[in-house]
Amino acid sequence: MSGFLRRFLVAAALWALATPALAQTSSGDAKHLGVESCAGNNCHGAVKPLPGSHVPQNEYFIWSQKDKHAQAYAVLSNDRSKLIARNLGLADATTAPLCLDCHADNVPPDRRGPQFQLSDGVGCEACHGGAEAWLGTHLSGYNHKANLAAGLYPTDNAAARGARCMSCHIGDNQRFLTHTMMGAGHPPTPFELDTYTAIEPAHFVVDQSYIERKGQPNDMAIWAVGQAVSVKLRMDLILSPKHAPKGLDLELSLFDCQSCHHSMKELQWRSNADTGLPPGHIRFFDANAAMLAIAAGQVKSVPGSEIVKHMVALQAALDKNWDAVKSEAAALKNAADQLIPSLADHDWTRADAIDLAHGVVGSVLDGNDLGYSGAQQQVMALESIVAAMKQLGFADSQQLAALNDAMAPLYTAVADDQTYDPDKYKQALTAFNAAVPQ
């Protein structure tokens, strides 16, 4: 199975579970000119690249045919969205800012150009920024730096890409998938930057020209920076006065879904040094922090043990008061902030890849955390590490084939939270561990 096909299958498994089809508009006040202004057949709507082109030029086709972002607005008209709107007391999901802010490029009307259509969903400029200011530069010379200077959003930069994607896929100060919205019927939104870039599917190709213009991307770096940005955003959500408890009403979206939404048939609880929680306790979502602690071990700025320590304290603070929660959240945010540049600048080597793989596997096999959310993040982490090994030539074809074979049972194990079996997952991890090159 080709790497691409395999990653596409991840899409099937993970997106079937929940389909966050979302990401919204740029900062700045440039007009958004609309998908049509990008999709010309000489530009990004070509069937095959024109001679001398730096890019495949089929970006529009990939987006419109394979990318769920193109359907983000359309799903607001389906039965499920109607039900969600009704449950929330909204007249119509297709006109509610609460929905449009992530299901469309919902810039204010005065920033919508003549060809702009809200119904395009999460269109080109939702991610790449309003093109009014940079389309001219962009069309006249293919200089990436000049485009960026003119306002093109730097989606090739891991931290910037993370902030853009996760402003919807996790949430920011304006946009947040509350537990009320989920209770009304909205699916949960799992996310990992590198995996979701691949399964979007990506409409860029990393070739010589890409590397010359934008540098050599490294899946490990994208994964690691993505985790740091996730933790930062999650802590921002906890710190936001909007999500502070009102009376006894906790914002349950800040917590791990499976901490409550699991069957009562099996004994779920395990002693877990990473949470320190007693049985029957609700758990802040900590799967990103657990990954970040592992990534931090490869760089010098903040030790992974700091992340773990503050996450344990954050969990315990729920028994005290919200100020105690916020104080730990602020410490974690600060640590994530420090880690973003050091993870982005780190030269991720073959030794790092092997360390990370053992670190992720070891966090389960040596420890006790077999929660579903953690497992989902671990599998996506391993996927990114394998992708990096392939991209950067850290493994030969035989080793890559063995790693790919070992990934398949991991996907099966985490494909559905209701059928997730920690023992099968552990078996699959053990097999993967054996396939990690020396």
Next chain:
Amino acid sequence: MTGRLLAALLLLIAPMPVLAQAQSPAPAQPQSQSAPPPIGVHLGVATCAGSTCHGATERPRGSYVPGNEYLIWSSQDKHRNAYNVLLDDRAVKMARALGLPDAAHQKICLDCHADNVPQNLRGPQFQLSDGIDCEACHGGASGWLGIHISGATHAQNVAAGLYPTEQPIARAEKCLGCHYGDSTRFASHQLYGAGHPRLTFELDTYTAIEPAHFVVDQGYIERKGRITDVQVWAVGQAIALVKRMDAVLNPAHAPKGFWPEFAFFDCQSCHHEYGGYARATTTGLGPGTVKFNDANEVMLKVIAQRVAPQAAGELQGHMMALHKATIDDWVAVEREAGGVKTAAQSLVDSLAHHDFTGDDMRSMADALIGIAGSDEVFSHDEQITMALESLTTALKASGDIGDKQASALDNAMKAVLAAFPNDQIVHQDAFVKALKGVQQAMRK
């Protein structure tokens, strides 16, 4: 009875709570040489199980009772194994999760898994390993065994200390002391999180599926009076609700920080799959809120609407305010719990003696079936099912329906039970359809 046994199998397919303990006797007093022997010593199962007493295989000549009570308890009743389960793998894992060395020596476990009376109230033949034994429910026999075997009337036995388990109020108090909890015993969410099975209970159904080791015949009615299944169900609901409110009012269960005692809430309110569509809410709160378990209140309200409409209004008002307060302020939760408790208590005595007619039963069944059709709350569905079991049994016993209708009703109930594939979910469409069948089969 077959329908009720089926209920046992289907509703309780998952680990069944095997709990109920002795009324806690007065604390042991230090004894001096001259002190009289303690009252209510538990003499042990061996003193009841004689072959001419309750350990007979067939009814002894001239006996008021079948005589096989010990055999039913020892071979069919899960109370018998209440202590033994503390030794199995699950209990060992639970104990470890709770930071306990084991389960079989812990007061928190033994208080409901054995007849855990103080040492000075254990007679020479008493064995903790007998689990929930005779005297855990019927009371320590030292005061009454003598007159009991020498022909005393039931009233005399009770006066001497035999616990009046035939009285709905007393039975409810005794069973629910463990099957819901009281001031010293409570299945907290931490206990559940460690692996304890979910507790669910309805007095009349659980009496039947225990299985009961008494037979209501002429002799029984002469000695203990005629007590109907509807009365047992109704009183059971009122006392379950009082106990639930008592637990809410217990300062030991107040929220810790932002961490409420989740055992008060509907298990399925959180422990459900989130792949499906959102459920309708019945609490006045928005989507995504954790729902306080109001199943006993919903049942009691149905009963009160028929026999004491004013109390039904009180229940409704306070429970809706309680729901609202659960996301707001625990002081307000406690205040409203006090209101619900008062309303429930006001009903207890009258329900124990109310003469429920066939029309009463049909009207309550209609109301229950209406609720099942309009909301999708598992704890309601479960209680509605057990309520209909009680009403079906009572209708049959009252002679209000003939054999043919009784058998049609039993069959209709089987379809209701079949809508529960396990003790955690119900197939909503099949459930509502089956309930319509019950409604049809109950008609005059």
